Amino acid sequence: xxxxxxxxxxxxxxxxxxxxxxxxxxxxxxxxxxxxxxxxxxxxxxxxxxxxxxxxxxxxxxxxxxxxxxxxxxxxxxxxxxxxxxxxxxxxxxxxxxxxxxxxxxxxxxxxxxxxxxxxxxxxxxxxxxxxxxxxxxxxxxxxxxxxxxxxxxxxxxxxxxxxxxxxxxxxxxxxxxxxxxxxxxxxxxxxxxxxxxxxxxxxxxxxxxxxxxxxxxxxxxxxxxxxxxxxxxxxxxxxxxxxxxxxxxxxxxxxxxxxxxxxxxxxxxxxxxxxxxxxxxxxxxxxxxxxxxxxxxxxxxxxxxxxxxxxxxxxxxxxxxxxxxxxxxxxxxxxxxxxxxxxxxxxxxxxxxxxxx
Ligand SMILES: Nc1nc2c(ncn2[C@@H]2O[C@H](COP(=O)(O)OP(=O)(O)O)[C@@H](O)[C@H]2O)c(=O)[nH]1
Ligand SMILES: [Mg+2]
Ligand SMILES: [Zn+2]
Numbered sequence: 129x130x131x132x133x134x135x136x137x138x139x140x141x142x143x144x145x146x147x148x149x150x151x152x153x154x155x156x157x158x159x160x161x162x163x164x165x166x167x168x169x170x171x172x173x174x175x176x177x178x179x180x181x182x183x184x185x186x187x188x189x190x191x192x193x194x195x196x197x198x199x200x201x202x203x204x205x206x207x208x209x210x211x212x213x214x215x216x217x218x219x220x221x222x223x224x225x226x227x228x229x230x231x232x233x234x235x236x237x238x239x240x241x242x243x244x245x246x247x248x249x250x251x252x253x254x255x256x257x258x259x260x261x262x263x264x265x266x267x268x269x270x271x272x273x274x275x276x277x278x279x280x281x282x283x284x285x286x287x288x289x290x291x292x293x294x295x296x297x298x299x300x301x302x303x304x305x306x307x308x309x310x311x312x313x314x315x316x317x318x319x320x321x322x323x324x325x326x327x328x329x330x331x332x333x334x335x336x337x338x339x340x341x342x343x344x345x346x347x348x349x350x351x352x353x354x355x356x357x358x359x360x361x362x363x364x365x366x367x368x369x370x371x372x373x374x375x376x377x378x379x380x381x382x383x384x385x386x387x388x389x390x391x392x393x394x395x396x397x398x399x400x401x402x403x404x405x406x407x408x409x410x411x412x413x414x415x416x417x418x419x420x421x422x423x424x425x426x427x428x429x430x431x432x433x434x435x436x437x438x439x440x441x442x443x444x445x446x447x448x449x450x451x452x453x454x455x456x457x458x459x460x461x462x463x464x465x466x467x468x469x470x471x472x473x474x475x476x477x478x479x480x481x482x483x484x485x486x
Contacts, residue, residue, distance in 0.1 A: 152192045155382040156180075157246065157331040161226050162209050174211035174221065179245075180376040180384075182206045189220075190378075205242035206374040206386060207331060227276035229333070232395035238462045240397060244333050244374065244386055249278045249325040253336035253345065256289035256310070263448045266302055266406055267394055268335060270452065274402025277333075279306050280325060284341040286310040303406055313341035318348035328382030338390025346387040350377050355387045396452065397459035407449040410441065424450060 152158075156178045166176070177191035186197045187204060191212060198217040204210065205228075210220040225245045233241040252268040254260050265281060272279030281299050286292035292310045299308040311317040326332055326349060334342035343355035354377055377385045396403065404411040410432060414422065418429025424446070426433075435441045 154329045155378060155384075156190060157207075157329060157376075157384045158209075159226070159329060162223050162246075165223050166211065170211055174213055176223070177210050177212040177220070178376070178384075179204055179206050179208045179210065180378070182374045184373075205245050206376060207245040207247060207333075207384075209246065229271060229275040229277060229335075230397070231271065231391070232397040232459045232463075234393050234395075238397070238459060238466060240463065243335075243388065243391075246331060247275070247277050247333045247386065248330045249280055249332045250275070251280050251282050251322070251325075251332060251334050251345070253282045253284060253334050253340045253342050255285040255340045256283050256292045256295045257285060259337050259340055260295055260298075262298060262302070263451075264337075264394070265299060266448060267396065267452065269302055269306055270396060270399055270402035270406045271394070272402070273405040274396075274399040278325070281306055281308045282334075282345070283308065283310040284313045284345070287312045287315075305405075313344040313348060316348070318345050322349065326379070326381075326383040326385070331376070331384040331386065333386035333388065335388055336390065340390075342390075343387050346377055346385050349383070349385055350379050395459060396456045397463055399456050400453075400460070403449070403452050403456055407445075407452075410446065410449050413441075 153176060158176065158178075162176065175191050175194060177189035177194055177196070179187045180190050181188035182200075182205060184200070186200055189196050189198055189210060189212065194212065196212070196217065198210075198220065201218065204222055208225065209223040211223065213220045227247055228245050229243040229247060229250065230240050231243060233239045250268075250272045252265060252272065254265060260283075269279045269281070281302070283292065283295050283299065289295070296308055296310060309321055311321050322332075322345075334345055336342055341357075343357040346355040347353055347357065355375075374386065374388050377387065379385060413431045413435055414424065416431035417424065417427065419427055422430050422432070424430050424432040432441070432446065436443060436446060
């Protein structure tokens with residue numbers, strides 16, 4: 129039976145009268161959450177601008193009749209709001225975020241990489257083919273929950289698949305709080321099927337592997353070809369990276385859409401709450417384990433193992449949960465170590481400078 133998706137929608141989409149398309153700042157995604165952070169004086173002296181493009185050599189910021197490039201800064205990412213300082217653009221104040229999508233940076237450096245800020249809905253995109261992977265979807269959903277964003281799972285390429293419904297059934301096991309939709313990105317379906325989330329003043333993002341149709345979906349929503357797309361390899365369904373930078377596409381009806389390059393490796397860091405939300409049943413069980421640091425492998429009094437033996441939970445899903453928890457804990461701990469090391473180093477430099485100036 130198809131699920132009733134209206135419960136997942138923002139209140140304005142549940143049959144209330146739609147507001148007319150927005151203008152000015154609102155069409156960039158400006159919301160009361162940001163407005164309440166600034167005074168009228170600030171608003172006139174340092175107008176709000178949104179980071180709409182992130183390039184290696186700078187950030188493009190857009191505001192009400194304002195379009196500028198500012199130097200790159202490590203603390204800002206696409207979707208962020210800044211109070212634009214005309215005299216010294218690099219000193220523009222960063223506004224508090226409504227949501228933040230981040231991951232552990234790829235490679236040996238365990239630092240955090242900011243993916244996008246102030247996103248309302250994240251469309252987690254995969255295809256009805258070899259790209260489909262339950263563990264990866266769970267990872268993305270945990271990331272979305274943890275970021276404070278509404279995750280929605282999109283299954284593309286149903287037109288190239290004999291049995292799209294079987295993918296839907298699998299994806300729906302992830303969480304009862306996440307809508308799952310199939311849609312042909314190359315048709316007119318995206319505009320109608322995604323309309324409930326792509327409302328005026330909203331910001332949505334597409335995340336997923338290369339080749340699943342993120343740029344095609346972006347183009348379908350905007351009605352343009354501003355996002356470059358490319359065919360995938362037929363043998364393993366793998367895509368190639370065509371989208372090289374992160375960019376917010378502003379739609380005429382006042383929704384902002386973020387297309388992202390495919391992410392090869394997505395590791396969670398500081399996402400404990402998000403993982404617990406996806407696996408809320410297992411998380412609740414673990415509270416009943418005798419030891420509070422139970423790893424749920426062979427400890428006596430383990431409520432999770434007991435549930436497994438009774439056949440109440442799925443062994444594969446349990447294994448995926450344990451793997452994600454371990455990964456998140458490991459990355460979070462190394463990140464904390466790194467931060468305290470950096471702090472100690474900063475202190476040492478400060479003291480050395482003080483000493484020198486004496
Ligand atoms: N038949 C079909 N092709 C699709 C669909 N979605 C994407 N494609 C094709 O898949 C390829 C990769 O799409 P692209 O948007 O570049 O993927 P991205 O890497 O996620 O941005 C392109 O050739 C698209 O035309 C779909 O739903 N059906
Ligand atoms: Mg792309
Ligand atoms: Zn246990």
